[in-house]
Amino acid sequence: MKFIASILLIYLLSGCSVSKSMAGKMPPDFSEIQIGESMKIVNGTIGKPEQIAAMTNGRKLYIYKYEKGRDRSFKETLANGVLSISSLALWEFVPTHNKHMGNLYLTYNDAMEVDSINRYIP
Numbered sequence: 001m002k003f004i005a006s007i008l009l010i011y012l013l014s015g016c017s018v019s020k021s022m023a024g025k026m027p028p029d030f031s032e033i034q035i036g037e038s039m040k041i042v043n044g045t046i047g048k049p050e051q052i053a054a055m056t057n058g059r060k061l062y063i064y065k066y067e068k069g070r071d072r073s074f075k076e077t078l079a080n081g082v083l084s085i086s087s088l089a090l091w092e093f094v095p096t097h098n099k100h101m102g103n104l105y106l107t108y109n110d111a112m113e114v115d116s117i118n119r120y121i122p
Helices: 002-013 016-023 039-046 074-086 096-100
Strands: 051-054 060-067 101-108 114-120
């Protein structure tokens, strides 16, 4: 029984929601992403787009998702820990990270250089 409890404790301490709320995270640096920057540089900086959508003018909108920065939060860590324990670790499978996500919307010109930048932070 102690073995199972220790495995569960290790799992919970390394769990996504608890460890992320304890650690905090710096916001991404968008200083390299400017009008005229190549798609190759953008993708190297923040990764490939999550989605590409067609616009009414025939152009494409490239949607990048990124994790916003956040401070360390004792209350959030405590809540995630309690929910993880009380749900027998099922809480870890709930996508709790979405509230920390933002979207970056870019369009590129024919030379695949950034020609518009918009950020949405919910």
